[in-house]
Amino acid sequence: MKLLRHFPFILLAAGLGLPGQAAEPQHILSNPPVSAESSYRIPTAYESAVLGRRILALTPLGTLSTVFPSSADGHLSGEEHRPAGLGGVPIGLVDYVADCEDDGNPTILAINIATSFQNVKQGSNISLSQRWTPRYPPDKRIKSSFIDWLLGREEEPEDPVPYSAANLPRFSLLGYLEKIDSATPEALAACFVDKHPDAKYWLPGNKIHESEFVRLVVTQVYWIGGFGDRAYIGWIDPADWKNVTREEWEAVRLPGEKKGWKEWSSSSLSDL
Numbered sequence: 001m002k003l004l005r006h007f008p009f010i011l012l013a014a015g016l017g018l019p020g021q022a023a024e025p026q027h028i029l030s031n032p033p034v035s036a037e038s039s040y041r042i043p044t045a046y047e048s049a050v051l052g053r054r055i056l057a058l059t060p061l062g063t064l065s066t067v068f069p070s071s072a073d074g075h076l077s078g079e080e081h082r083p084a085g086l087g088g089v090p091i092g093l094v095d096y097v098a099d100c101e102d103d104g105n106p107t108i109l110a111i112n113i114a115t116s117f118q119n120v121k122q123g124s125n126i127s128l129s130q131r132w133t134p135r136y137p138p139d140k141r142i143k144s145s146f147i148d149w150l151l152g153r154e155e156e157p158e159d160p161v162p163y164s165a166a167n168l169p170r171f172s173l174l175g176y177l178e179k180i181d182s183a184t185p186e187a188l189a190a191c192f193v194d195k196h197p198d199a200k201y202w203l204p205g206n207k208i209h210e211s212e213f214v215r216l217v218v219t220q221v222y223w224i225g226g227f228g229d230r231a232y233i234g235w236i237d238p239a240d241w242k243n244v245t246r247e248e249w250e251a252v253r254l255p256g257e258k259k260g261w262k263e264w265s266s267s268s269l270s271d272l
Contacts, residue, residue, distance in 0.1 A: 048223050048232040049240045052171050054249040055132050057099045060195045062130040065092040066119035100191035104242040105215040112210045128216050131170035134256020137162035138263035167226040174220040180213040
């Protein structure tokens with residue numbers, strides 16, 4: 001039996017660790033205490049803001065989270081068939097996002113009939129969550145390949161998520177919606193359609209649904225840069241978020257923007 005045949009090696013591996021393996025994360029959803037020793041330099045909150053602004057610029061989708069009103073107050077359409085008892089219940093829905101104003105406030109094309117914007121109209125708070133998705137998988141996954149070999153699971157099935165999603169940066173922007181009264185509406189529409197070509201069919205003035213461009217005015221930023229022993233986790237000053245320049249976020253790179261990156265490597269998070 002493979003397990004018994006390699007028993008001495010198992011004891012050695014258990015006592016000393018396997019050579020060549022990357023250090024396993026010691027902190028997942030929090031940073032280590034200030035006094036704790038770490039093999040990694042954890043990025044600062046401002047450096048994390050720069051990475052976040054790059055994610056905003058490159059990521060066309062996000063999840064808008066709102067809360068159903070306690071009372072519909074006659075605002076419901078008879079076609080919606082909303083179940084009873086949803087007052088105060090949160091809901092998150094994916095929507096199109098763009099970075100057309102380049103100041104940290106996301107640009108959104110609000111379809112007024114959509115649930116997220118109906119909830120906001122009736123008094124709900126709103127937040128936008130985005131996460132980074134690598135364009136290329138890492139050269140080699142970090143996982144328990146020794147255990148797979150030990151138990152005879154040497155053939156690996158196709159991985160539907162070929163990277164450690166828990167180790168990739170994501171954030172949530174809290175704020176409020178504000179209508180954009182642009183002096184150059186054509187330029188704003190062109191920017192948004194460049195990110196979302198099909199959105200041309202429901203630009204303001206279309207014959208399908210009433211719509212308008214709005215900005216999410218950011219008042220708070222919560223950031224999870226990855227595992228807590230190698231990435232910043234916590235609140236980012238909204239002033240820092242808005243003060244990041246295009247030159248700064250264009251100068252950094254996120255994991256998987258280029259081929260050949262190493263999973264769980266803090267150095268791949270940026271070129272800061």
